[in-house]
Amino acid sequence: MAGITVVGMGPGSEDYVTGAAQKAVGKAGVLVGGRRHLEMYHHLPVEKIPITVDLEPLLDTIRNRVAAGEHVVVLASGDPGFYGILSTLRRRLPDLEPEVIPGVSSIQLACARLGITWEDACLISCHGRSCAELAEAVLNRPKVITLTDPRHNPPELARILLQAGIGHRLVFVACNLSYPEETLVATTLRQLAAGESCPSSNCVMVIINEE
């Protein structure tokens, strides 16, 4: 079967990889993913291509392999449709019409760990992009959940919010969700901003206005 399937791998642990995801991986002719995801399938005798920072050669390879009649499976963290590789694939390879297998998003698992809903949250990402919309969202919405990255890490985002004049917010920082080293910290913007660093660069931040 030629084509492309984008598979959501959940937040990290195999416990959150769905049966549908496992089945889709089993049908791969070529497996594309981050090194951590590819290692999960080291036992599968299938060609594996790592995702690197420079996506151009990878996009060419995917296009050529599908055109040659191969079935390419791309492994995406969390859910592919939430700030993942799916948007790049749809934009850059619009003719391929991928099949998408959903996964558990880091945002979902963060909310589950906290026992809170996400239907009422403003979901944004400061991962690898400007976080210009963060302050306005936090000012106007009672619950904001954002992805972070090593530069836009939780203490840095707290400092940005304090500089924007936002003071009293309850903050939860959930890092390395589903891994043995998972941490979940309840704090305030001021406490967080005073901290030098975060335990990890793989974190979700939940910001709640209790007023």
Ligand SMILES: C[S@@+](CC[C@H](N)C(=O)[O-])C[C@H]1O[C@@H](n2cnc3c(N)ncnc32)[C@H](O)[C@@H]1O
């Ligand atoms: C490129 S985005 C991908 C988001 C993914 N599509 C999802 O649905 O979770 C990567 C960001 O997701 C968050 N993330 C992914 N896995 C995580 C985990 N296990 N624990 C905490 N945050 C995680 C972090 O903010 C990380 O920088």
